[in-house]
Amino acid sequence: MTSIDLSADAARAALAPLRLDLADDEAVDRYATAIWCQLVEPGDSAAGRVVATHGPAEALVRLVAGAAFPGLSAREAVAAQKRWMPRLAPRGVTDAVRIAAARGVSLVVRGDPAWPAQLDDLQDHAPLCLWVRGDLSVLSRLQPSIALVGARAASGYGDLVARELAAELAGDGIPIVSGGAYGIDGAAHRAALGAGGTTVALLAGGAERAYPAGHTQLIDDIAATGLVVSEVPCGSAPTKWRFLQRNRLIAALTTATVVVEAGWRSGSLNTAGHAADLGRGLGAVPGPITSPGSAGTHRLIRDYGASCVTGADDVRELLGVATCTAARPGEGRTDDSTRVQDALSSRVGRHAAEVARRAGMAVDEVQPLLGMLQLAGVAHAGVDGWRSTAGRG
């Protein structure tokens, strides 16, 4: 059986590279959380429950001692022991901390002032900690914020829409959150940076390195003014599982998720599903029905109640951010004045009785409408009667 030293000295030694000034129990809790982070895959609800019940240090002691976990069924406890214990190696944590310190990555745990409370909506599936690189204060400025996500293989249309939405919203002070991937994610991050706004990248692997590697410069740029976030320790590879779990963090951190472009089975539908499950706003941008890249967004609109997003104003509406929209123009006029206007000609003058007969209306109904049409500049009265000032008459 592996043992582990959870003394304050051991904790301080392990966390030393992060240069924190911590009380004994803070150091031990933080160290224990970092260890948990190493033991479990993202979204492990059994871990979420035992850490919530006992605190990270006590839960770890029980795990190592093979003690019972009252929050878990016997079967769950056995399965959990079996999947967590093989990863218990103090070395893993010291490595992660060393990489984090070298790359300017901080460890944020629940209870820290920077901890984003909206993550707790994930309940047992909430992350145990976050590894973040950049401006820590951004974490507490994500309400409201918008997740703009979508396909890696974006079309020119998707790329354009992502850039336009991100630039306008970020320029307005709304943080843009995305996954740092090629395609829609990258377009959204770049446009937010270009607009001088705040953007946050949630990574599936460690926060210290870019994935994809081709986005190394972009991720560095994001960290320079915004934030790069991961729940897995530095040094962790981005696996498919972690991508799917990363999507739940994107949904949980933000006020609403908008899928800009997505194929029928795109991973961004997974993010959308999390947003819907969490009661966050969910929008999708329509596109040509002839484009496979919009099949997923149409699916969200048709079958999952996503709001049809056609511009930044629609996103603001999803966010519940007050917007000064221009009055929407009324429907086509379907009233009597239309009939009177139909009865006028631009070529020949018609007296009111003739206009009334052609309109199928009474003369005394027609008269005031003619006056109104004159005021509106679309009819005028001459010696030979009324004419329209334009139209096919």
Add this chain to the structure above:
Amino acid sequence: MTSIDLSADAARAALAPLRLDLADDEAVDRYATAIWCQLVEPGDSAAGRVVATHGPAEALVRLVAGAAFPGLSAREAVAAQKRWMPRLAPRGVTDAVRIAAARGVSLVVRGDPAWPAQLDDLQDHAPLCLWVRGDLSVLSRLQPSIALVGARAASGYGDLVARELAAELAGDGIPIVSGGAYGIDGAAHRAALGAGGTTVALLAGGAERAYPAGHTQLIDDIAATGLVVSEVPCGSAPTKWRFLQRNRLIAALTTATVVVEAGWRSGSLNTAGHAADLGRGLGAVPGPITSPGSAGTHRLIRDYGASCVTGADDVRELLGVATCTAARPGEGRTDDSTRVQDALSSRVGRHAAEVARRAGMAVDEVQPLLGMLQLAGVAHAGVDGWRSTAGRG
């Protein structure tokens, strides 16, 4: 005061060109209906009520006599008298009948076997009669049928979508109803004809002439196998009012209306509004949010509850027509097998314990999943352990 001869002989004489074999009271009712058609503009609810209450002939007698109409308020009655009476000229009806007979246009009134009962959903606003050119039997085969409507200034995208939807649905035996205009309407009619299907054009002016004139050949082609319909007498001009009222007939005749492409203030939104008011199905085809031609369809989806139509199957769903859809593919796998697959490499073999550690799972959880992955052909076991048969491992 104009008088009018409503004897059976007068009625027979006026209707003679239509070569009908009618009993006396049928002839009088049909003649009186044709006269009402001349007196009122489409959608005149006061006329709808008095004709429904007294029958067309008796209502006409009361009108000419200046008698009271119990169904109308005193004020309504005065206004109605004033707008109807100036148009009372027997000559108008004989002219309309002569044109109709010359152009093969028939007069269909309520009570005729061909009368489409679904029009009565319009209540007081229902048409008093229909003037139709083509295969009369089509009128009773419009349930189900689909209205495909949209902008005159269609884009290449809208034109393509209208053609594809119309061809597939018409080829399936579903009649395509539209307004005979340039753009989306014309594309839908043409594709329906091309697919050997049935199509119906609702005109705002008389059924004897094409509007626009550039669609003369198309309207003739529609009349050859389908139907051209109008509620205004032959010889009537298509006014703006009549276009708007024609839209209510398109909505009322069909099971559902789909707007293919429409600007923010397109007249087809008016048709959509009628469809919604009548409880008919309403769909709209999304398009690029950068295209003004889709602003109206997105508006219908966002604000008016229109269903997002991405293909013929979606239209069949609107119509309630059974369709044999392929099973929709499931969401991305988010389960343990994904984690096991993540833990495999294609380059190096890994034993189950190592796979379990990497997956963050217990060995006895991993073992059966490895077996399933092997069955699925994505993992295989060799002397040095398990490998994935593909992937980035």
